[in-house]
Amino acid sequence: MSNNSELLRFTTAGSVDDGKSTLIGRLLYDSKSIFQDQLEAVESATLRRGEEGVNLALLTDGLKSEREQGITIDVAYRYFSTPKRKFIIADTPGHIQYTRNMVTGASTANVALVLVDARNGIVEQTRRHAIIASLLQIPHLVFCINKMDLVDFDQVRYEEIKEELEGFAAKLNIKDVAFIPMSALNGDNVVERSLAMQWYGGSTLLYYLENVHIGSDYNLIDARFPVQHVIRPNTDEYHDYRGYAGRIAGGIFRKGDEVTLLPSGFKSKIAKIDTIDGELEEAFPPQSITILLENDLDLSRGDMIVRENNQPRVTQDLELMVCWFDAEKSLKAGGKYAIRHTTQEARCVIKEIRYKLDINSLHRNQEDLEINANDIARIFVRTTKPLFVDGYAKNRITGSVIIIDEGTNNTVGAGMVR
Amino acid sequence: MNQYHLDHLRELESESIFILREVAAQFENPVLMFSGGKDSILMVHLAQKAFFPAKIPFPLLHIDTGHNFPETIRFRDELVERTGARLIVGHVDDAIASGLVTEEKGFNASRNGLQTAVLLDSLEKGKFDAALGGARRDEEKARAKERFFSHRDEFGQWDPKNQRPELWNLFNGKKNMGEHFRVFPISNWTELDVWQYLAVENVPLPSLYFAHEREVFERDGTLLAVTPIIQRRENEVPKKMMVRCRTIGDMTCTGVWASKAQTTEDIISEVATTRMTERGGRTDDKRSETSMEDRKKTGYF
Numbered sequence: 168m169s170n171n172s173e174l175l176r177f178t179t180a181g182s183v184d185d186g187k188s189t190l191i192g193r194l195l196y197d198s199k200s201i202f203q204d205q206l207e208a209v210e211s212a213t214l215r216r217g218e219e220g221v222n223l224a225l226l227t228d229g230l231k232s233e234r235e236q237g238i239t240i241d242v243a244y245r246y247f248s249t250p251k252r253k254f255i256i257a258d259t260p261g262h263i264q265y266t267r268n269m270v271t272g273a274s275t276a277n278v279a280l281v282l283v284d285a286r287n288g289i290v291e292q293t294r295r296h297a298i299i300a301s302l303l304q305i306p307h308l309v310f311c312i313n314k315m316d317l318v319d320f321d322q323v324r325y326e327e328i329k330e331e332l333e334g335f336a337a338k339l340n341i342k343d344v345a346f347i348p349m350s351a352l353n354g355d356n357v358v359e360r361s362l363a364m365q366w367y368g369g370s371t372l373l374y375y376l377e378n379v380h381i382g383s384d385y386n387l388i389d390a391r392f393p394v395q396h397v398i399r400p401n402t403d404e405y406h407d408y409r410g411y412a413g414r415i416a417g418g419i420f421r422k423g424d425e426v427t428l429l430p431s432g433f434k435s436k437i438a439k440i441d442t443i444d445g446e447l448e449e450a451f452p453p454q455s456i457t458i459l460l461e462n463d464l465d466l467s468r469g470d471m472i473v474r475e476n477n478q479p480r481v482t483q484d485l486e487l488m489v490c491w492f493d494a495e496k497s498l499k500a501g502g503k504y505a506i507r508h509t510t511q512e513a514r515c516v517i518k519e520i521r522y523k524l525d526i527n528s529l530h531r532n533q534e535d536l537e538i539n540a541n542d543i544a545r546i547f548v549r550t551t552k553p554l555f556v557d558g559y560a561k562n563r564i565t566g567s568v569i570i571i572d573e574g575t576n577n578t579v580g581a582g583m584v585r
Numbered sequence: 586m587n588q589y590h591l592d593h594l595r596e597l598e599s600e601s602i603f604i605l606r607e608v609a610a611q612f613e614n615p616v617l618m619f620s621g622g623k624d625s626i627l628m629v630h631l632a633q634k635a636f637f638p639a640k641i642p643f644p645l646l647h648i649d650t651g652h653n654f655p656e657t658i659r660f661r662d663e664l665v666e667r668t669g670a671r672l673i674v675g676h677v678d679d680a681i682a683s684g685l686v687t688e689e690k691g692f693n694a695s696r697n698g699l700q701t702a703v704l705l706d707s708l709e710k711g712k713f714d715a716a717l718g719g720a721r722r723d724e725e726k727a728r729a730k731e732r733f734f735s736h737r738d739e740f741g742q743w744d745p746k747n748q749r750p751e752l753w754n755l756f757n758g759k760k761n762m763g764e765h766f767r768v769f770p771i772s773n774w775t776e777l778d779v780w781q782y783l784a785v786e787n788v789p790l791p792s793l794y795f796a797h798e799r800e801v802f803e804r805d806g807t808l809l810a811v812t813p814i815i816q817r818r819e820n821e822v823p824k825k826m827m828v829r830c831r832t833i834g835d836m837t838c839t840g841v842w843a844s845k846a847q848t849t850e851d852i853i854s855e856v857a858t859t860r861m862t863e864r865g866g867r868t869d870d871k872r873s874e875t876s877m878e879d880r881k882k883t884g885y886f
């Protein structure tokens with residue numbers, strides 16, 4: 168693999184037994200990312216289960232408990248690479264009560280793969296997963312129509328499912344949707360082209376993953392730099408050094424840029440963009456850098472450096488689409504929580520639950536407002552101090568929050584700013 | 586690839602630096618667990634980048650099993666000297682002497698299990714609330730589900746069912762008194778990424794990683810170095826070979842590999858074509874298929 172290949176993150180979803188683990192196993196196996204000892208371990212595990220050959224699904228099964236239950240129960244990350252790209256797979260389970268895991272895996276993904284069993288076509292889970300992918304604004308969605316071998320590689324069946332999915336996907340907010348007929352078990356159209364489906368003129372899954380354009384997945388327009396940490400060396404050599412360390416959340420910052428600081432509204436100029444390897448003329452997301460300003464303005468963690476004529480909303484009132492995770496306590500209007508946004512932390516109160524989203528039909532339910540684990544709801548919150556937010560559709564980094572229970576310290580909700 | 590796109594190594598670097606800074610910001614008393622291996626050397630390198638031009642704002646903690654290759658200790662001391670970092674050493678020998686742990690006996694005796702107790706003890710004594718580790722998710726099945734911020738209860742235990750979801754780049758390091766976190770900034774790196782990056786960055790590495798001549802013997806398909814602290818069976822005949830280490834750990838359980846790799850580039854081509862995972866050379870993992878997971882639940886990593 169060359170040193171300058173890109174990184175692509177994707178997530179996989181599908182209902183239980185659609186072949187997700189087999190597909191990932193197949194990608195790893197056919198791209199030669201599996202080591203001899205891992206393969207031997209899987210071979211012997213396959214035998215112990217009284218099966219034959221290599222059960223590719225076992226390659227991706229992580230923890231003991233789920234190996235026993237035979238289902239995947241948490242997000243697991245896998246890695247493989249080809250000469251073109253390095254891939255990070257967030258392998259998320261299809262079980263209904265684990266929407267939280269899919270949301271987690273989807274939050275950083277460039278691409279979502281949703282598996283569909285060609286025999287069953289669209290099921291409740293398919294809709295649910297596609298809706299989550301669109302809510303989380305994954306830029307690219309691929310429907311993998313799997314188990315084509317079980318429908319005799321029939322083009323008519325494939326077109327039927329594709330048409331139905333297209334109709335459904337049109338209602339969703341996804342930039343780019345693709346369809347690939349495949350057999351994960353036999354490897355058709357995963358890495359190698361299928362000989363049994365000559366009628367299919369599109370690309371294989373791996374070709375798609377290697378070539379899909381992800382260059383514009385970051386926001387390069389709206390300059391946002393949340394201050395993460397202040398660097399003050401306090402040494403003789405760097406006596407007056409005061410650097411604002413952070414990771415660029417949006418836009419391009421250049422040396423000499425006029426900038427505005429939030430929340431103070433003061434103006435300054437970028438004196439220097441610093442790294443250990445020397446100064447940079449410009450920096451862009453997702454680079455981690457250190458910014459030095461011309462005048463000493465005493466910023467601290469949670470502040471944000473932006474541009475005068477392009478500012479985020481500075482607000483204590485947020486409208487969020489929230490996915491709830493807490494299995495013990497439901498989300499309640501009037502409830503108080505800690506909230507984290509970029510490098511800021513505040514407290515918040517839930518002002519109103521507007522509706523619960525039925526993620527099978529997109530129906531907005533305003534009658535039943537009991538929000539339990541794995542429910543998705545539109546809510547209004549008020550924070551104890553102003554946050555500097557963008558709509559999630561504009562910037563996933565400055566448009567997202569997590570909600571934390573102050574009693575247990577658990578992350579109980581994930582919110583996307585309207 | 587457009588002008589404003591990072592290659593995969595720079596993107597991983599940037600992610601790790603972000604996590605390191607997040608730890609400095611969210612915790613009062615973090616520590617970096619330093620094993621002497623390439624992953625912790627990478628961590629120190631990234632920490633230098635994250636806080637430049639300031640020094641690394643937390644100490645390095647090394648658990649010395651007393652069974653380290655001498656090269657490891659020498660390299661560690663040079664690194665500390667070069668970076669100006671503060672070093673804390675927890676000695677397994679001391680823990681044995683004080684009765685905190687009991688030495689294993691026999692042919693496969695290893696101090697690896699004892700490390701856990703000494704580590705937990707050192708963390709407790711130092712009142713550290715976050716321990717940074719160089720574990721990677723690609724290393725082992727049980728680690729594939731590890732979070733960047735991994736919550737441990739007051740007994741240092743990991744509960745795979747009760748880990749906080751991690752979304753976007755928002756990390757929740759909130760905790761109750763007595764609890765702490767393990768944080769793994771290089772979770773998303775693979776072995777190959779680490780080597781490629783170390784090569785690009787010209788990071789100095791211990792000589793053990795490169796091919797050298799050494800007396801070795803074979804046990805259960807693994808080559809082990811001949812040292813006074815490993816008992817050999819009669820049929821385990823030593824021979825001289827060109828070998829190198831793929832991981833650097835306790836001498837009793839770190840396998841060495843026949844190799845001719847003299848440079849980091851040689852290692853990269855070796856890693857790129859090799860058919861065994863790097864942990865394949867560690868006898869402690871082979872004890873059972875789920876051994877890492879079992880040790881992890883009790884606080885090994």
Ligand SMILES: Nc1nc2c(ncn2[C@@H]2O[C@H](COP(=O)(O)OP(=O)(O)O)[C@@H](O)[C@H]2O)c(=O)[nH]1
Pocket residue numbers: 181182183184185186187188189190224261313314315316317349350351352353
């Ligand atoms: N015939 C056929 N079976 C498949 C295919 N993909 C997966 N399977 C089988 O479907 C079952 C469930 O697959 P698995 O990968 O465990 O599904 P998961 O629950 O989505 O991870 C297993 O018995 C697989 O062998 C396929 O393309 N064709």
